[in-house]
């Protein structure tokens with residue numbers, strides 16, 4: 069009863085094949101492809117995999133990319149594509165967004181994965197859930213599982229490209245993160261990193277003040293490792309947060325059907 073989880077962001081498609089559709093299932097295989105390389109999946113990384121009996125995914129990269137991924141699924145596996153849409157409530161999270169369905173499905177699924185992990189570790193706490201991908205998102209969830217709201221920021225790459233294209237003198241190689249940068253490369257790299265770190269710190273303050281408790285803090289995404297050394301406090305890096313959320317939702321839907 070293998071289960072395929074897929075997360076399509078604006079830079080890469082990430083996939084994980086599990087032996088079952090439940091949290092804690094064994095990971096059989098996983099991979100990531102840049103969006104330009106989606107057409108390689110069926111005859112490449114997926115060629116020798118056991119066929120999943122079901123799949124669940126989240127996609128924020130648009131309909132054209134979603135269809136290209138669905139073509140690969142049909143070509144290689146005979147399994148229907150199912151994609152998560154953010155809703156008013158699911159799997160222990162209540163959606164505080166003005167228009168719940170407009171919330172990025174990856175953000176919704178990551179919060180569900182984080183809540184499930186937090187409850188498995190101990191008593192319920194508020195949470196701050198950070199994703200460092202193409203964009204950066206910083207979500208606040210209260211102790212009852214209500215999504216209070218979140219921040220969207222440009223990721224490292226977008227920040228640098230915006231500065232490069234908007235100025236004459238900022239075409240420089242990547243630098244190092246320094247407290248007091250003394251060259252253009254370090255100034256840009258440090259500026260981007262501390263912009264993200266500063267926004268995250270503010271959200272932790274907001275949640276602490278609003279909820280009156282110390283939040284559990286989780287961080288995920290392809291560029292999380294870049295932020296890890298510059299993060300204050302105790303952010304746990306969980307690379308599988310979205311896949312964990314997809315497993316939680318898949319199991320709930322199986323049990324409900």
Ligand SMILES: Nc1ncnc2c1ncn2[C@@H]1O[C@H](COP(=O)(O)OP(=O)(O)O)[C@@H](O)[C@H]1O
Pocket residue numbers: 076077078079080081200201202203223224225289290291
């Ligand atoms: N080996 C890598 N391959 C791809 N992206 C990487 C890699 N290492 C770091 N990154 C960073 O991770 C970001 C992509 O992360 P990812 O979580 O896949 O984003 P998204 O979900 O938006 O597609 C890129 O913007 C890049 O800065």
Ligand SMILES: CC(C)(COP(=O)(O)O)[C@@H](O)C(=O)NCCC(=O)O
Pocket residue numbers: 077078079128170171172173174175200201202203204205220
């Ligand atoms: C904020 C995002 C662009 C993040 O995308 P990513 O960095 O994962 O590619 C995505 O979740 C999205 O398109 N959200 C819809 C708008 C919203 O959540 O309000």
Ligand SMILES: [K+]
Pocket residue numbers: 076077078174199201289
């Ligand atoms: K993402």
